Each structure stands twice: as C-alpha cells, then as structure tokens.
Amino acid sequence: MSEPVLSVENLSLRYRVPGGAIAALRNVSIAVRQGEVLGIAGESGCGKSTLAAAMIDLVGTNAEVTSGVVRLNGRDILALSPVDRRRLRGREIAMVFQDPMTAFSPVLTVGAQLVDFQFNLDGLAGREKWRRARDMLARVGLSDPDHAMGRFPHELSGGMRQRAAIAAALLMRPSVLIADEPTTALDVTMEAQIVHLLRQLQADYRCAIVIVTHHLGVIAELCDRVAVMYAGEVVEEAPVDALFHDPRHPYTRALLACDPARIEAATGRLPAIGGRLPDLSSPPTGCSFADRCGIATDRCRAAPPPRVGLGPDRNALCHEVAP
Numbered sequence: 001m002s003e004p005v006l007s008v009e010n011l012s013l014r015y016r017v018p019g020g021a022i023a024a025l026r027n028v029s030i031a032v033r034q035g036e037v038l039g040i041a042g043e044s045g046c047g048k049s050t051l052a053a054a055m056i057d058l059v060g061t062n063a064e065v066t067s068g069v070v071r072l073n074g075r076d077i078l079a080l081s082p083v084d085r086r087r088l089r090g091r092e093i094a095m096v097f098q099d100p101m102t103a104f105s106p107v108l109t110v111g112a113q114l115v116d117f118q119f120n121l122d123g124l125a126g127r128e129k130w131r132r133a134r135d136m137l138a139r140v141g142l143s144d145p146d147h148a149m150g151r152f153p154h155e156l157s158g159g160m161r162q163r164a165a166i167a168a169a170l171l172m173r174p175s176v177l178i179a180d181e182p183t184t185a186l187d188v189t190m191e192a193q194i195v196h197l198l199r200q201l202q203a204d205y206r207c208a209i210v211i212v213t214h215h216l217g218v219i220a221e222l223c224d225r226v227a228v229m230y231a232g233e234v235v236e237e238a239p240v241d242a243l244f245h246d247p248r249h250p251y252t253r254a255l256l257a258c259d260p261a262r263i264e265a266a267t268g269r270l271p272a273i274g275g276r277l278p279d280l281s282s283p284p285t286g287c288s289f290a291d292r293c294g295i296a297t298d299r300c301r302a303a304p305p306p307r308v309g310l311g312p313d314r315n316a317l318c319h320e321v322a323p
Contacts, residue, residue, distance in 0.1 A: 004031035004071070005208045006093070006176045007016060008053065010014075011068030013054055021064075024050045026232045028068070032128050034175065036126065037202055037209045039223035039240065039291075041216065043255070045277055047232040049098070049210045051182045052234045056095050057085050073175065081139030090117060094169035098181040100161035104153040110137075110164050119167050136167040141197055159285070161192040163197070170201065177213045214260050220244060227312055228252050231278050238314040243305035249294045249316040293319050294320065 024047050030047070032038040040048050045174035046276055053059045057077055069076040072093055077085055089095075097103045102111060103112055115126065124132075130149070130159040137145035140163040148269040153161055153280055169177055179198065200211050211222060219226050219240060226243050228236045228251065236249040247253045254273045256262065275292035278284050287305045290296040297319070305319045 002033050003074075005034050005073060006210070007031035007256045008055065008070065009069050009072045010310055011016065011051075011054060011070065012066045013050065013059065015060070016064060017281070020281050024063075024232050024284050025054065025110045026283065028229075028232075028234055029233060030227050030237065032176070032210055033210045035206045035225045036210055037198075037211060039219040039226040040210065040229060041214065041219050041255070043214065043230035043273075043277075046229040048214075048229055049180055050097070050232075051214045052210065053180050056089060056093055057180055058095070064280055072076075075223060087120065090169075090172045090174065091120065091140070093176040093178070094172065094255065096162075096165050096177065096179040096182050098184055100158060101153060102162070103165045105254050106153055109150055109152055110156065114164075114168055114171065115169055118199040121172070126158070132171065133167070135320045136171055137164060140164075140167045140170075140201070141193070143165075158186055159193065162186060162190075162194060165249055166194075166197065166201070170205065170207075173205065176206060176210065176318070179209065183213070183215065191215075191218070198222060200232045216249075216256065217261065222236070222319045225242055230254065231283070232280055233288060235289065235318070236316045242311075242314060248310060248321050249318050250295055250320070252316075259316060287317075305308070 008028055011025055011028045014021040014023050021062060042048055050059065051069060070078050072088060076090060102240055104110065110239060111130065111133060115129045118129045118132065134145045134149055137148055139247050142148050142160060148156060148160065148164065156164065183194050186194060192309050198209065199222055213219060223240045226238060226240050227234045228249065230251045236252045243252065246257055258271045258273060260270065274291055278288050286301040286323055287296065290300040300319050305317050307315050307317050308321050308323055310323060
C-alpha cells in the first residue's frame with residue numbers, strides 16, 4: 001500500500017469567539033493516497049469545511065490549532081513559514097471552493113486571473129501561460145475557451161464558473177485537489193457533469209482528491225473511501241461500498257436513512273435525525289451522538305468512545321460497535 005500524499009494526524013482546532021471557544025475539530029485523523037478519492041460527509045455544522053480549510057491552512061484568523069499535524073508529501077505544512085506555505089498552494093495542493101462566484105476577483109477577466117495564478121512558474125512567458133490557461137479551460141469542458149478567457153466572472157454561468165475554478169486549481173498540476181461542496185450551487189444536470197469531470201480529471205492526472213459534500217449521491221458516484229464526520233470528529237471511515245451496504249456507526253446508519261433516494265414507499269414525511277448537535281463550546285464528556293442515538297447506554301454518556309478497527313481502511317468511534 002502506498003504512502004499517503006496527504007495525512008491529517010490527531011488534528012484539533014478551535015475558533016475563538018466572544019466568551020470562549022468552539023471546538024470545531026477534535027482529534028481528526030484521515031489520509032488520502034495518490035490516485036484516490038476520499039469523501040468527507042456529514043450534516044451541516046459537523047466540521048467538514050473547517051477540515052478542508054485546515055488541510056491547506058486557510059482557516060480564519062480566529063482559528064487556533066491546539067494539536068496535531070497536517071502532512072503533505074511528508075512535510076508538516078502547519079510547521080512551515082507563511083511564505084513556504086504559500087509556495088505549496090497551487091503547486092502541490094489546490095482547492096476548489098464552494099461558491100464559484102467568490103473564487104474569482106470580479107474586476108479582472110477570467111483569463112487574466114488564470115495567467116496570474118501561474119506566477120510562480122519560472123521560465124514561462126506570458127503568452128505560454130495564456131495558452132496553458134486556455135487549454136485547461138478546454139480540458140474542463142468549456143466549449144469556447146477563447147471567449148471565456150476574455151469574460152468577467154459574472155458573465156459566465158454558474159456551471160462555467162465552477163469549471164473555470166477547477167481549471168484554476170489544476171493549472172499547476174497539484175498532487176492533491178480539495179473540493180469543498182463543488183456541486184452545491186449547481187442544478188442537478190450540471191452537478192452530474194461536474195462529478196463526471198472530476199472523475200475524468202482524477203483518472204488523467206492521478207492526483208489525490210478530497211471532496212467535501214453533504215450529498216450522498218456524489219459520495220457514492222465519485223469516491224473510493226469516505227470519512228463520516230459528526231460534531232468535529234470522524235465517527236466512521238470505510239471504503240465507499242462497505243459504508244453504503246454495511247454502515248456500522250449509529251450516526252452513519254441514521255444519516256443514510258435520511259437519504260431521500262432510499263425511500264421506497266410514498267410517505268408524507270421525510271426522515272430526520274431527532275435532537276440537535278451538541279454545543280461544541282462545551283463538548284460532552286462521552287459520545288457526542290449519545291443524546292440522539294437509539295442504542296446509547298450510560299457508558300456512552302460517561303466516557304469517550306474508543307476507535308474500533310473494523311478491517312482494512314475501516315474504523316468507527318463507538319462503544320457499541322464490535323470488531
């Protein structure tokens with residue numbers, strides 16, 4: 001088995017807020033290897049986007065990493081200087097953000113920005129950078145890349161902007177591509193096209209992809225492995241087929257049960273997980289899911305759950321899961 005290109009090891013991060021702090025990530029450990037697609041799933045507020053931002057060290061100024069490391073090709077990027085971290089972004093690790101409209105400056109053309117994104121490519125003339133940008137737009141499926149190069153972001157549709165954002169992320173041929181909810185702002189037809197595009201690009205460039213999404217269909221269609229997050233923790237990690245066919249953590253089972261695609265008979269109500277997320281300004285002593293879990297015991301509420309190994313690349317954070 002190859003070494004991970006990107007690994008997060010026991011990462012804990014909190015956001016400083018008036019009156020205290022919110023424990024957004026708690027002892028998170030995941031890894032992704034070359035040519036692999038790792039999905040990060042979970043309901044809103046579970047820490048998915050914070051984890052994605054932490055992988056590239058783009059968290060807010062009120063964020064504080066209290067423990068853990070993020071290794072990119074063996075180097076802890078959190079220990080690097082700000083200058084060295086900036087050199088890594090784009091060249092070795094890149095990110096596609098959730099909102100393609102805010103990914104670009106509104107006052108510069110898409111072409112000018114794609115050329116600027118190649119600023120640290122030494123030895124290339126401006127004309128060659130323009131050609132590389134134009135070719136990448138064609139590669140991600142824009143039918144008239146020359147026209148798109150001269151347009152401002154607001155003159156492109158949402159799907160075209162998202163394709164341009166993916167092109168920008170791939171221009172430097174990074175070894176890791178992080179996509180944070182890349183299909184959220186798109187209609188279902190364009191969503192399918194973007195998923196197909198990411199699959200093609202992964203096959204062509206053999207980069208590792210980390211995709212953050214609440215859409216279980218995207219996970220099933222695109223990913224090799226999936227990490228399920230709840231309240232700032234990874235509660236289950238498994239190969240995607242194993243997770244969908246045999247979920248082991250109670251939260252994973254509840255999350256899958258809420259997928260409308262699994263509803264077989266007509267019903268007047270959509271399934272939902274009862275209760276609320278715990279207050280992460282004061283995390284619970286025991287299992288974070290205990291108050292919403294149908295099989296929780298007193299032990300679950302009193303003591304932190306162990307991480308139970310369930311096979312190759314598979315584990316769950318639960319008292320009640322048997323190996």
